[in-house]
Structures are given as structure tokens and as C-alpha cells.
Amino acid sequence: xxxxxxxxxxxxxxxxxxxxxxxxxxxxxxxxxxxxxxxxxxxxxxxxxxxxxxxxxxxxxxxxxxxxxxxxxxxxxxxxxxxxxxxxxxxxxxxxxxxxxxxxxxxxxxxxxxxxxxxxxxxxxxxxxxxxxxxxxxxxxxxxxxxxxxxxxxxxxxxxxxxxxxxxxxxxxxxxxxxxxxxxxxxxxxxxxxxxxxxxxxxxxxxxxxxxxxxxxxxxxxxxxxxxxxxxxxxxxxxxxxxxxxxxxxxxxxxxxxxxxxxx
Ligand code: NAD
Numbered sequence: 424x425x426x427x428x429x430x431x432x433x434x435x436x437x438x439x440x441x442x443x444x445x446x447x448x449x450x451x452x453x454x455x456x457x458x459x460x461x462x463x464x465x466x467x468x469x470x471x472x473x474x475x476x477x478x479x480x481x482x483x484x485x486x487x488x489x490x491x492x493x494x495x496x497x498x499x500x501x502x503x504x505x506x507x508x509x510x511x512x513x514x515x516x517x518x519x520x521x522x523x524x525x526x527x528x529x530x531x532x533x534x535x536x537x538x539x540x541x542x543x544x545x546x547x548x549x550x551x552x553x554x555x556x557x558x559x560x561x562x563x564x565x566x567x568x569x570x571x572x573x574x575x576x577x578x579x580x581x582x583x584x585x586x587x588x589x590x591x592x593x594x595x596x597x598x599x600x601x602x603x604x605x606x607x608x609x610x611x612x613x614x615x616x617x618x619x620x621x622x623x624x625x626x627x628x629x630x631x632x633x634x635x636x637x638x639x640x641x642x643x644x645x646x647x648x649x650x651x652x653x654x655x656x657x658x659x660x661x662x663x664x665x666x667x668x669x670x671x672x673x674x675x676x677x678x679x680x681x682x683x684x685x686x687x
Contacts (some may be wrong), residue, residue: 427657428457433505436462436550437486437567438472438564442617444567445515446475447645448652451673452511453479455653460505462487462498464516487621489546490538499553509557511656514566515542517619519582525624536581543585544592549594551607561604563656566593567648568609568667570675578624590667597665606664608655613643613671636680638673658683 433452438461449459460483463472469484476484483505487498502509519539523531547566554564557675571579572586589609596607614620614630623629634642651670654660669675 425454426456427653427659428452428455430456431510431657432458432460433509433511433656434460434462434502434554435513435515436489437513438463438475439468439618440471441475442615442645444612444615444617444645444648445513447647448513448515449475449479449563449649451646451649452655452656455657457511459483460485460502460509464488466550467676487547490542495546495549495553499557503557503640507557508559509554509560510560512550512554512562512564513652513656514547514564516546517582517585519543519580519622521622523581523634524566524622525578525581528584531581536584539581539585540588543582544588547590548596549679551600551662555563555600555603555605558605559608563606564596564600564608565655566592566609568611570611570669571669572611573675578626582623594665595665600601601664602645606659606660608660608664609667610648610651610655611667611669611671611674611675612648613637613674615620615643615645615648633672633674636674636677637671638677641672643670643672 434450435445435449443639459479459481461472461476462485463469471482488494522533523535568586568590571583572590583646593607593609614633630642648670
């Protein structure tokens, strides 16, 4: 893979720590020669993100709360001063009140519904409004979604509804930006133990279930996601846009798994 991203510059949004999906993606892109910038939410995360960025040869670490338009403008303003132009962007951001990521979807409050949609869905569109202007030579954008958008998964609740909207927005963005040579795709990752995932009820059980029931009979890693991200963000993915690529050990194709015991 070395050299695939040589001469390409891009922004990674959503790095919180070395368990983050954004970290698996950033490392893979860097190994392939990309130059990276990072955005983080809140001062508390800066001291975690600074050393991770440094490990990947980057000193561009900028604050951005995607719930705030002025903050997004500030991020792209700084990035434009630094680089002028970008080639790719990774949006690995989602948020919901963890009290509503357990129990029943029907009990979702209006306030958390709106906030979840704002941070987890609209933010990608808001970011692409700015990124478009910095992708004069075309580009590639990637967001992260989950199977709970397509089928009901326990406890995923309002986040499933938000991911369904995010997946639809990927298609609309792909159409709008395609004529400028900008590709927009999603990766639907299987469950991975991260900070965000720890907010979801019974997450360990969900991981076990995926491990037993997926065709590859294992869970995916942030490295698995990183490699598929490299495909979508590099020239290897030149013909692909509006796509939702499942990186889930095949879990999404299984309706019911055969039991190994012969007489059941
Ligand atoms: P993570 O906790 O490492 O990353 C989530 C990031 O979202 C954090 O960096 C956090 O700072 C950021 N964020 C939240 N609110 C924000 C705001 N207002 N402004 C800016 N940033 C904000 O967890 P992760 O699992 O790596 O999550 C990355 C993405 O992957 C999310 O969209 C998540 O839904 C998605 N995803 C995760 C899994 C999984 O099992 N972990 C599976 C499929 C998809």
C-alpha cells in the first residue's frame, strides 16, 4: 500500500484515543504516504490527540465542535491557511445520550433525537459544505455507519435512525458533489470496542453475537476498517461513490446461521 496516498493531504475528524476507528484509518493512510491534519472536540481531548498526531508526523491539531457552525468555520479557515487545498476527509463522529442507548427506541426524547441527528448526521453535510470549497482538484470523503441503520439492533435505538439518515445523506452528497470529482462514501463497521461504543447497552453481548454469527467468525478491528478506508480514499476507489461498504466480517449477509450439530 505504500505510496498510494503520496502527495495527498486530508483531515481526520473524530480521533479520541488509540482505540478510535479514526486512529485505525489515520495510521493506514499515513503508512500509505498521506499527510494528515486532525480535529478534536474539547480541550480535554487535545492532550490525547497531540501525541497521536505527532506519531503520524502531524502538528496540525485543531479544535472543532461539529454542533457549532462557527467552530466548523474556524476549523476550515485554519486548514485553508495551512494547506489551501485538501484531497480527503474522514468523518468519524457520532453522539447520543447514553441513557437512551438502552431500553426501547419508542422512549426517545425529542431533545436527544434532535441532538443525535444534529451531531451524527447533519455534521457530515455541514463539513462537506466547507470541504467542497477546498477540494478544487476533486477529492474523497468518508463517514462511518453501522448495520443498526438497516436492521433493528438491541439498544442502538435513535442512533440507528440517525445512521439511516446519514446513509441517505451519503447518497445525496455523492450526487451533488460528483460533478466536481468529489466521491462520498460510508463504511458500515462491525462492532468495535471504542469510547463511543461503551455507551451502548449490552455491547459485549453484541460483540460476542457478531463473532459467533458472522461468516468470518470474528470481530473486525480498526486496522480492517483502515484498510477499506484506504481503498475508498485513494485512487483504488476511483469508480466508487455513494457506496456503503460493509466492513463487518460479512455479518450483514447472514439471515440465519446453520448450527454445527448435525441433528438440530
Ligand atoms: P470514538 O469515541 O473513538 O469516536 C467518536 C468521536 O466523536 C470522538 O472523537 C468524539 O470526540 C467525537 N465527537 C462526538 N461529539 C462531537 C462533537 N460535537 N464535535 C466533534 N466531535 C465529536 O468512537 P468510534 O467508535 O471510533 O466512533 C467513530 C464513528 O464510528 C462514529 O460515527 C460511530 O458511530 C461509528 N461506528 C462505530 C462502531 C463501533 O462499534 N465502535 C461501529 C460502526 C460505526
